[in-house]
Amino acid sequence: MTSPPTFDCSDPDARAEGLAAAARAVRAGQLVVLPTDTVYGVGCDAFSGAAVRSLLAAKGRGPDMPVPVLVGSWSTIDGLVMGVPAAARELIEAFWPGGLSLVLPHAPSLAWDLGATRGTVMLRMPLHPVALELLRDVGPMAVSSANRSGSAPAANASDAAAQLGDSVAVYLDGGPSGEPIASTIVDLTADAPRVLREGAVPLSDIAEVLGREVLTA
Numbered sequence: 001m002t003s004p005p006t007f008d009c010s011d012p013d014a015r016a017e018g019l020a021a022a023a024r025a026v027r028a029g030q031l032v033v034l035p036t037d038t039v040y041g042v043g044c045d046a047f048s049g050a051a052v053r054s055l056l057a058a059k060g061r062g063p064d065m066p067v068p069v070l071v072g073s074w075s076t077i078d079g080l081v082m083g084v085p086a087a088a089r090e091l092i093e094a095f096w097p098g099g100l101s102l103v104l105p106h107a108p109s110l111a112w113d114l115g116a117t118r119g120t121v122m123l124r125m126p127l128h129p130v131a132l133e134l135l136r137d138v139g140p141m142a143v144s145s146a147n148r149s150g151s152a153p154a155a156n157a158s159d160a161a162a163q164l165g166d167s168v169a170v171y172l173d174g175g176p177s178g179e180p181i182a183s184t185i186v187d188l189t190a191d192a193p194r195v196l197r198e199g200a201v202p203l204s205d206i207a208e209v210l211g212r213e214v215l216t217a
Contacts, residue, residue: 006157006171009035009130018172019134025169026138031055033146033160034134035174036070037127038099038181038200039153040160042168043070043143049113052142058167061149067142068101068122072135077123080140082107087193087210091186094209097127099183099200120189130174153180186214 007018044051154160
């Protein structure tokens with residue numbers, strides 16, 4: 001059995017070929033590894049419950065930790081959530097694309113199964129050209145860190161391949177990731193924004209943009 005292909009995205013031709021192969025894989029319900037602005041991610045079609053279950057199985061993880069969703073543009077969020085509060089708009093304009101994840105009530109009409117979400121979805125727009133190009137082609141993707149549960153997140157494509165092997169159809173190699181700093185997570189499901197995890201975006205920056213004190217978990 002041949003190993004899944006890895007495409008060197010520093011080469012323009014290989015990047016174009018790799019993005020096309022990754023898009024085909026996502027549309028076929030398969031998994032792909034892609035670089036992001038934090039660590040490497042393993043992703044799939046956000047609207048395919050079977051693909052999300054394959055993603056969780058590849059990581060050796062259960063549905064108790066829902067898979068976040070990455071988007072390729074600001075406007076994509078409008079079709080995914082029940083409503084976009086003013087606080088979300090302000091934070092998106094300030095920090096997207098980048099290391100900020102927002103938790104919002106998802107639109108009840110969406111037929112997706114991301115795990116035990118309790119009616120919410122965690123959304124982020126990554127600051128990485130390869131990730132953005134793929135997302136703009138295939139739409140929202142369920143993306144988790146490209147590692148087996150309990151192991152260190154992958155900082156490059158070969159790290160991801162060593163952990164996930166042929167459970168992934170296509171590997172996009174964007175070179176080494178930056179500092180493995182997790183995104184900051186802000187919960188906007190209640191009246192008062194709450195920071196669930198402080199990461200790439202400091203708590204003080206969140207408070208400054210919103211013009212008020214922010215609760216923490």
